[in-house]
Structures are given as C-alpha cells and as structure tokens.
Amino acid sequence: MNRIKEVLEAKGISQTELANRLGKTFNMVNLYATNKVQPPIPVLYKIADILNVDIRELLIPNKLKQI
Template identity: 65%
Template sequence: MNRIKEVLDRKGIKQIWLAEQLGKSYNMVHSYAQNKRQPSIDDLYKIAEILNVDIKELLVSNKPEQKTK
C-alpha cells in the first residue's frame, strides 16, 4: 500500500503533473494513487525525488504503531 495520493493532496499537486514528470501515463499514476497498482521500487524512488519527500512518506507502515505506557 502507498500514500501517493495523500502526499499529492497535501502538496497540492495534480496526478497529471506527476505523470508528466515521471514519464508515465496518467492512467498508470492514477492506478498508483488509488492503490490498484504499486509502483516499482525504482519508480517509488523517482516519485519521492520528484515530490521532494522521504520515500518513507509514500509508504504505509507494515507494523502497527507501538503505544507507549
């Protein structure tokens, strides 16, 4: 699972712009944003670079949050 749509929304960036920057079709980027497809690791790094975010911001953690006592 990824958080691409959330990061795009937070930064006010359109999916079509990301598609152009990434060299992918709008449909592909839309599929990434809707979590219907997952980008390759290489593409995920490119997306993080284009959006100027740490790659971790684009991913949903696979570990539940630890609650402190």
C-alpha cells in the same frame, strides 16, 4: 499500500503533472494513487524525489510499534 494520493494533495500537485514528470501515463499514475497497482521501487524513489519527500512518507507501515 502507499500514500501517493495524499502526498500529492498536500503538495498541490496533480496526478497529471506527476505523470508528465515521471514519463508515465495519467492512467498508470492513477493506478498508483488509488492503490490498484504498486509502483516498482525505482519508480517510488523517483516519485519521492519529484515530491521532495522521504520515500517512507509515501508508504503505509506494515507493522505498528508496540509500546
């Protein structure tokens, strides 16, 4: 699972703009943003670079910390 859609909204960047900067179609970026398809790791790194965030900000943790 990823947080691409939330980070795009927070940064004020549209899915269309991200698609153009990635060299992907809008449909593919929409699939990423709606968690229907997970981007390959190299694409996830490129998305993080474009959005100027740490790649971990795009991911939902798979385990919660136990206190």
